[in-house]
Amino acid sequence: MKKIKYLLSVIFAIFILVACGEKKEETKTEAPVELKKVDFLLDWVPNTNHTGLYVAKEKGYFAEEGIDLDIKQPANESTSDLVINNKAPMGVYFQDYMASKLAKGAPITAIAAIIENNTSGIITNKKLNINSPKELAGHRYGTWDIPIELNMLQFIMEKDGGDFSKVELVPNTDDNSITPLSNGVFDAAPVYYAWDKIMGDSLGIETNFFYYKDYAPELNFYSPVIIANNDYLKDNKEEAKKILRAIKKGYQYAMEHPEEAAEILIKYAPELENKKAMIIESQKYLATQYASNKDKWGYIDPTRWNTFYNWLNEKGLTKNPIPENTGFSNDYLE
CATH class of the missing domain: 3.40.190.10 (Periplasmic binding protein-like II)
Structure with a gap:
């Protein structure tokens, strides 16, 4: 009888140890990883x-x-x-x-x-029928007045056979270019297609757009x-x-x-x-x-x-x- 009791106590002790070990393992695996x-x-x-x-x-x-x-x-x-x-x-x-x-x-x-x-380029008011850089001559361009930006404009205009000196530069002080473009503050501006062009489309404002990279591969920057x-x-x-x-x-x-x-x-x-x-x-x-x-x-x-x-x-x-x-x-x- 004593042997049976002893064996039972040993088995019970082993069971407790195994159960505790499993619980610790579960706790370990469930612990959140520190990020x-x-x-x-x-x-x-x-x-x-x-x-x-x-x-x-x-x-x-x-x-x-x-x-x-x-x-x-x-x-x-x-x-x-x-x-x-x-x-x-x-x-x-x-x-x-x-x-x-x-x-x-x-x-x-x-x-x-x-x-x-590079998905940036020039957006224009469609009713003005400006379809390429050279046709910006004689129109108002909304500029951020950044040297690289203005040189890019001059570069694509001249490559397209246009005269940059005939562009009227107008300061662009808005947080987007669609509002002043639609209000007639200027006729064209540099924008990203994915934002201002699509913004204009979503508002029903008709525009034309041409990419810098299509006129000058040098401007296909990242x-x-x-x-x-x-x-x-x-x-x-x-x-x-x-x-x-x-x-x-x-x-x-x-x-x-x-x-x-x-x-x-x-x-x-x-x-x-x-x-x-x-x-x-x-x-x-x-x-x-x-x-x-x-x-x-x-x-x-x-x-x-x-x-x-x-x-x-x-x-x-x-x-x-x-x-x-x-x-x-x-x-x-x-």
């Missing part, structure tokens, strides 16, 4: 250029990489200055705007192209791009790869599911709800523009990158010439 918080700065208010970022966040792609990406809008300083000064490791910027920074030796690198080709601080990249190469891996998946998903992606953008930026129809159309357009081959999303073509900066150098538009292969890297893409 590394990383700041990421937008260039402007949330828009369809940024959709892939929010899709990656919504779908858990960053969490899968152990990252908690905190997507922020810059306050008073520009995104580039904040990244240059290491106040944020990454952000959204533009190859043309990077030029003045890189000419001064700024420690930033473009590590991915958000959109494969806009926008993801930039990062050079010291951050040096010290956190694998982390940067993880972030880009998640972002790439976000943009690939947005390419395949543009309407759902638009809904996700609006979820994170509810101020866009009143522009929902426009956002969906913009997203459908960009789904065809982010990358012609989704597996190659983010890749920066060295020839195109250098061609644009060589053009800037020839025009004397930077304080110092920008050497070839400056300011970009494909090393963080997979």
Whole structure:
């Protein structure tokens, strides 16, 4: 009898130990993974250029990489200055705007192209029947008064056989170009197709549009791009790869599911709800523009990158010439 009691007590003890071990194992597997918080700065208010970022966040792609990406809008300083000064490791910027920074030796690198080709160009009031750059002569052009912008206009006009000196330059002080264009403040302005052109369409404002790149391949620069601080990249190469891996998946998903992606953008930026129809159309357009081959999303073509900066150098538009292969890297893409 004593032996039976002893055996029963031993079996019971083993059962308790096994049960406790299983409970500990369950507790261990259920413990939340601690995510590394990383700041990421937008260039402007949330828009369809940024959709892939929010899709990656919504779908858990960053969490899968152990990252908690905190997507922020810059306050008073520009995104580039904040990244240059290491106040944020990454952000959204533009190859043309990077030029003045890189000419001064700024420690930033473009590590991915958000959109494969330059989708900016000139929008015009359709009733004026301006169908090409040369036909801008004799009309009012709403300008941001940026040297690169004005030289781009002159370049495509002259390549098209037009006379830039006959364009009347009008300051553009609005936060979009459609309102002053429709109100007759000016006849034409530089815009991005995915935003102002589609905004005009959604409001029933008839416009014409032509891309810079169609008249001058030199102007097929990358806009926008993801930039990062050079010291951050040096010290956190694998982390940067993880972030880009998640972002790439976000943009690939947005390419395949543009309407759902638009809904996700609006979820994170509810101020866009009143522009929902426009956002969906913009997203459908960009789904065809982010990358012609989704597996190659983010890749920066060295020839195109250098061609644009060589053009800037020839025009004397930077304080110092920008050497070839400056300011970009494909090393963080997979």
